[in-house]
Amino acid sequence: MRHIISILLENESGALSRVAGLFTARGYNIESLTVAPTEDATLSRITLVTSGSEEVIEQIKKQLNKLVDVVKLVDLTEGEHIEREMMMIKVRTNGKDREEVRRLADIFRGRIIDVTDSTYTIELTGNGAKLDAFIKALTAPILETVRSGVAGILRGEKALHT
Amino acid sequence: MKLSGSEIIIQFLQDEGVEYLFGYPGGAVLHIYDELYKQNKIKHILVRHEQGATHAADGYARATGKPGVVLVTSGPGATNAVTGIATAYMDSIPMVIITGQVATQYIGSDAFQEVDSVGITRPCVKHNFLVKRLEDMAETLKKAFYIATTGRPGPVVVDIPKDVTAPNIKIDYQYPDQVFMRSYNPTVKGHPKQAKRAVDLILSAKRPMIYTGGGVILSHAEQELIEFTQHLGYPITNTLMGLGSYPGSDKQFLGMLGMHGTYEANMAMHECDVLIAIGARFDDRVTGDTEKFCPHAQIIHIDIDPSSISKNIRVDVPIVGDVKTVLSGFNEELKSRKEKPDQKALAKWWDQIGKWKAEDCLQYDRNSSLIKPQLVIEKLYEVTGGDAFVTSDVGQHQMFAAQFYKFNKTRRWINSGGLGTMGFGLPAAMGVQLAFPNEKVACVTGEASIQMCIQELSTCMQYELPIKIVTLNNRYMGMVRQWQEFIYESRYSHSYMEALPDFVKLAESYGHIGIQIDKPSDVEDALKEAFDKYKNRLVFLNFITDQSENVYPMIMTGQGHHEMYLSSASRGLA
Ligand SMILES: Cc1cc2nc3c(=O)[nH]c(=O)nc-3n(C[C@H](O)[C@H](O)[C@H](O)COP(=O)(O)OP(=O)(O)OC[C@H]3O[C@@H](n4cnc5c(N)ncnc54)[C@H](O)[C@@H]3O)c2cc1C
């Protein structure tokens, strides 16, 4: 099953490589990983998407918790949560597809953030499935795609903090 | 007090109570070595190879329970230390390894003797640090000792760039008594509800089995374990790492379990209905085929590391906590309970165990005209009165030592179990002998293993360490040869030790005593001579043993505990 694990990590040099290294060393699967500092500059937050059997996921969480730089973690998929991913996608647009691409971006609540005579760059935010659907719906040739990887947060009062 | 980085390191180690520093100098640590020169509180032991330094510190740690401390230079000094660091990591041994690093402004420039020590050691340390600022030195060192010695212990590397140790830059130093780390809080207590459940299950057992490992020793919980086991009257087995934590000659003790464990221990594992696993990690050498592991048992598991629990084998009652704390809780609880174990069932169970014991699975040919390796260990046990420190290398000799030396005291059996590092035995013995200068220390080894760190004979000379090296010289990498005999139809591919040195002369050339023993009848006398006449000397005992001897019992890969080979004649009998 697919799991989204959120981690509060000491914002120290090398901390990220401990997390990444754990996944390679133990042969765990990693779908995406995002990391950035939080409002507290001493802490980074990682959102990590992985998949595996229940036993494997349990080991992943235990092994992550064992890393000295990991302050806390939560498996978002165990409860109600929101996940978002941001994508920037550049497409070749000539003549009449320009209108078509713009309409499609509108439908998906995307924004065109850069324009040239022959290209559009669209920004789109949503869960992974929505981004996939957009890519599928595009008929214009794609020049480049960049996705941020998943970021996630718990719903309601619950929060991951120290 | 204003101190330089190097002064802080030395002052801190003194304040931390460090007795010995095992090390080897080089460019990146010369400022530190200069400070060492100016003091005499910390004794520096100059090894002959950085691997030796790490194993010696490791041996010291295993024998004393205190962290072993190492100092090596950058680049090749650090890479040479990696085998010893990984060895300690696999067996959860507390160590702090200080590695020199090129000056901060050169890091990343492929500078002379630069390696990414933090990167290289990351997968085989409990944690590691790069000290980039002098202000962080003392606190980082304190954190290193704290992490190494608490929770599930392990090695911690502190990488220190040369400029941070410069003699001319000084800052205020105060010994940090305490550290607080929000991201590191090992659980020790264990959940009370789980403990109650566990005790209920323990008392309900008809065919109980206690299986304990290195965690008991790491937790200093030997007394609690003895009380627990003897109060219940249940059978107990130890892993290779747990030997000595329960008296080896006690009647409730069934010997080691696992691949080369006794018939009675493995059969009792297979047939038990409640398994009480304490500070042991269900290693594959212990479980055999996990599908066939303890098919009838409900399993209780006490371990301080949550990731050890249900990693290889799913357990029914997990208890995350320190063995000592949890077991003393169990003991209290047991005393307060009216119900007692089912004595009738227990008597029947012991009866069954007695039958397995009667197989006498450790028998060997006592009338052989060749020296049997088992005989040497039995005699070693007798001659040393069973209370020597015995370090070991890796191979058949290690298994014979584990099977035939009955360890009655804890921390006397010192070997590399998890990584299985040949070359461990001699340097480890140095660490032990330094910690216990008046005790008997034997290093049981093979002619292949001993050559992996033979250079340390020179260190032994320098510090007058009267270690007795008991070499079971079978002219083979015996353990490899055994697998080749069983699995590869005796195609002995590169397992023959050709061009062996004359070990007697070799020992003598290092200034030690060498004795060669060719006949079974000379075994005892040679050992006595070594331990009595040459009490204060290092003696290299070269026992020329039976080349074809194999270690039995043996569980082949993919087999269960009930599918042991007991001897070559009866391979597959059980
Ligand atoms: C040639 C060879 C053959 C071998 N054959 C065998 C064999 O036949 N039988 C055998 O048993 N082994 C054998 N081994 C050793 C084997 O590889 C493992 O090293 C060993 O079985 C592990 O022992 P352990 O389970 O006691 O774990 P250890 O490695 O000692 O681990 C200790 C466990 O206790 C936990 N712990 C630590 N501190 C505490 C605390 N304070 N409180 C609670 N828990 C704590 C740790 O988290 C860990 O899970 C062999 C090795 C070699 C090299």
Ligand SMILES: Cc1ncc(C[n+]2csc(CCOP(=O)(O)OP(=O)(O)O)c2C)c(N)n1
């Ligand atoms: C550093 C290292 N290399 C290789 C091995 C694989 N290995 C395990 S036992 C063994 C043979 C050991 O031979 P010896 O020291 O003579 O002991 P014996 O088995 O003959 O008693 C080898 C090569 C190892 N454990 N460690």
Ligand SMILES: [Mg+2]
């Ligand atoms: Mg040999």
